[in-house]
Amino acid sequence: MAEESEAYKQVTALAAGLAHEIKNPLSTISMNLQLLCEELESVQDPAPRETRILKRTKILMEESKRLEDILEKFLHFLRERDPCKKPGNINHLLDGILKFVEPEAKALRIQIRKNLDYSIPFFYFDFEQIRNSVMNLIKNAEAAMPEGGELIVQTTLRGGNVTIDVTDTGVGIPQDNLEKVFEIFYTTWEKGSGLGLPTARKIARLHGGDLSVVSEPGRGSKFSIRIPFETK
Ligand SMILES: Nc1ncnc2c1ncn2[C@@H]1O[C@H](COP(=O)(O)OP(=O)(O)O)[C@@H](O)[C@H]1O
Numbered sequence: 001m002a003e004e005s006e007a008y009k010q011v012t013a014l015a016a017g018l019a020h021e022i023k024n025p026l027s028t029i030s031m032n033l034q035l036l037c038e039e040l041e042s043v044q045d046p047a048p049r050e051t052r053i054l055k056r057t058k059i060l061m062e063e064s065k066r067l068e069d070i071l072e073k074f075l076h077f078l079r080e081r082d083p084c085k086k087p088g089n090i091n092h093l094l095d096g097i098l099k100f101v102e103p104e105a106k107a108l109r110i111q112i113r114k115n116l117d118y119s120i121p122f123f124y125f126d127f128e129q130i131r132n133s134v135m136n137l138i139k140n141a142e143a144a145m146p147e148g149g150e151l152i153v154q155t156t157l158r159g160g161n162v163t164i165d166v167t168d169t170g171v172g173i174p175q176d177n178l179e180k181v182f183e184i185f186y187t188t189w190e191k192g193s194g195l196g197l198p199t200a201r202k203i204a205r206l207h208g209g210d211l212s213v214v215s216e217p218g219r220g221s222k223f224s225i226r227i228p229f230e231t232k
């Protein structure tokens, strides 16, 4: 469906409305389940029945938190609007992100390699949106390397575009699924939502660029965000 069509706009508004309606009651449920868990955990010498109740309440709490997370990401996906572009330093943004994810990567036995072209001048992009996209790609790269591996982040300026490549040495993606990964709600991960890549692609396209992937099962994947290099 063309993103600008009336029908698309209406469905989007409907979906956003529904998600919004569910959000508040769900957050009340989550919060009360959390309080219930805390109360059950504070019981001294719990009887087997109490232990069972706590176990089930915990499952309910975790699942309702997962729903909250999906809803949040879904609303995010719908709400990504025209970028608020300002002149920024893309490598500075990536340095910050990589510094932030380093401890987690280390714990996952993932080695980070930076291949940033620091000569890329300031250009216009939406700092927050691009941060969000890159974070989504890095989270996926981590999930794709359960045994550890290498995460390579590269920037290039070529042919009027800046490209950010996020490469992993993980499980890879079968050729048949290469386009499916950008479909909303498509996920192969147990705790996945299937919203990361659709959101990242939407952001890239709102910038007039795109998000693409090349991958080889068993060897790894490279996701590339292309952003037009605009200096005014
Ligand atoms: N780096 C990657 N390596 C292998 N598969 C990937 C990678 N990134 C994404 N995928 C595949 O694309 C799917 C969709 O990703 P995404 O939209 O971020 O949703 P989620 O992470 O919630 O599953 C994932 O479930 C996985 O199957």
Ligand SMILES: [Mg+2]
Pocket (backbone or CB within 6 Å): 136, 139, 140, 195, 196, 197
């Ligand atoms: Mg993801």
